[in-house]
Amino acid sequence: MILSFLPILTLVSGGYVIVFNDTFTNLNNWIAVTEPGKNTGNNEWEYYTTRSVNVYSTGHSLVLHAQKESYQGYSYTSGKVISAKEYGPYGFFNVLAQVPKGNGLWPAIWLLPPGAKNIYGTWAACGEIDIMETICTGNSAYSTLHFGGPYPANVQYPTGGNNRYPFSIDWTKPHYFGLQWQPTFMTFWFDAQVVNGQIQGTQILTVTSDHWYSQNSSGQRYPGNAPFNVPTGFVLNVAVGGNWPCSVSGCCENVSTSASMEVFNVQVWELTQSEDQ
Numbered sequence: 001m002i003l004s005f006l007p008i009l010t011l012v013s014g015g016y017v018i019v020f021n022d023t024f025t026n027l028n029n030w031i032a033v034t035e036p037g038k039n040t041g042n043n044e045w046e047y048y049t050t051r052s053v054n055v056y057s058t059g060h061s062l063v064l065h066a067q068k069e070s071y072q073g074y075s076y077t078s079g080k081v082i083s084a085k086e087y088g089p090y091g092f093f094n095v096l097a098q099v100p101k102g103n104g105l106w107p108a109i110w111l112l113p114p115g116a117k118n119i120y121g122t123w124a125a126c127g128e129i130d131i132m133e134t135i136c137t138g139n140s141a142y143s144t145l146h147f148g149g150p151y152p153a154n155v156q157y158p159t160g161g162n163n164r165y166p167f168s169i170d171w172t173k174p175h176y177f178g179l180q181w182q183p184t185f186m187t188f189w190f191d192a193q194v195v196n197g198q199i200q201g202t203q204i205l206t207v208t209s210d211h212w213y214s215q216n217s218s219g220q221r222y223p224g225n226a227p228f229n230v231p232t233g234f235v236l237n238v239a240v241g242g243n244w245p246c247s248v249s250g251c252c253e254n255v256s257t258s259a260s261m262e263v264f265n266v267q268v269w270e271l272t273q274s275e276d277q
């Protein structure tokens with residue numbers, strides 16, 4: 001009878017399965033970066049060091065600590081890590097962090113190929129996905145894609161404040177900041193989790209793949225959904241000062257002398273198709 005065919009013929013979506021789940025008992029999955037702020041492309045005020053005062057594990061979290069101190073001609077130091085491996089393309093990327101707020105602060109959770117370059121070229125032809133950025137004392141956060149041609153032919157989407165969360169965030173608590181990355185769209189999520197293979201939480205915004213592209217230095221566009229169809233890496237950092245926060249009135253006055261971003265969990269999930277009984 002017909003039911004006997006079902007075990008062979010029924011294909012269902014298996015949903016998201018976890019492939020990376022770091023709770024920071026150590027920092028083995030991360031590389032701390034040494035970088036003076038002038039090399040960031042943002043005129044940041046800090047010097048990123050790998051010293052344990054700027055980057056450390058508590059045993060259950062990663063701390064990136066910015067502080068005021070005289071160091072290598074800079075007045076602030078801070079922490080920035082990149083993931084030791086690349087992830088994707090595609091999946092659900094979810095990061096739980098307690099994010100600092102204050103004058104001059106610019107903490108960020110983002111994705112960038114190692115060295116800011118890949119098969120499509122240098123930034124931003126290589127693509128950059130800003131899962132969450134926040135600046136100064138405001139209650140907002142922002143999610144943004146950077147792509148297009150090599151700088152200065154780079155572009156971003158959304159633009160003009162449309163990359164801003166549509167609600168205020170309670171920054172006194174840790175939150176999950178998520179990216180659902182698929183070939184035809186990206187959706188940014190807030191305080192989401194995967195339940196039975198499905199993402200549940202608050203959707204911030206969705207960008208469909210017709211909004212992004214990558215082109216070489218002659219302006220020739222690559223086919224498909226480039227640049228967001230190849231693996232990339234995580235970047236976690238706390239910037240002090242820099243072009244964006246310091247463009248906001250008063251933000252770079254009386255800048256916070258000490259601030260930490262504490263990251264408790266980084267998850268990567270992949271969408272699978274599985275055969276079902």
Ligand SMILES: *[C@@H]1O[C@H](CO)[C@@H](O)[C@H](O)[C@H]1NC(C)=O
Pocket residue numbers: 018021022023267
């Ligand atoms: C991630 O690992 C932690 C610690 O082992 C565990 O408690 C948690 O359930 C894991 N998360 C997922 C989504 O598997």
Ligand SMILES: *[C@@H]1O[C@H](CO)[C@@H](O)[C@H](O)[C@H]1NC(C)=O
Pocket residue numbers: 216217218219220
């Ligand atoms: C850009 O791409 C076009 C088309 O593939 C190619 O002909 C051209 O040589 C490329 N230019 C550079 C600078 O890579």
Ligand SMILES: *[C@@H]1O[C@H](CO)[C@@H](O)[C@H](O)[C@H]1NC(C)=O
Pocket residue numbers: 249250251253254
């Ligand atoms: C910075 O501190 C000074 C002195 O306390 C104060 O007058 C000024 O309003 C502060 N500026 C901002 C943007 O907080």
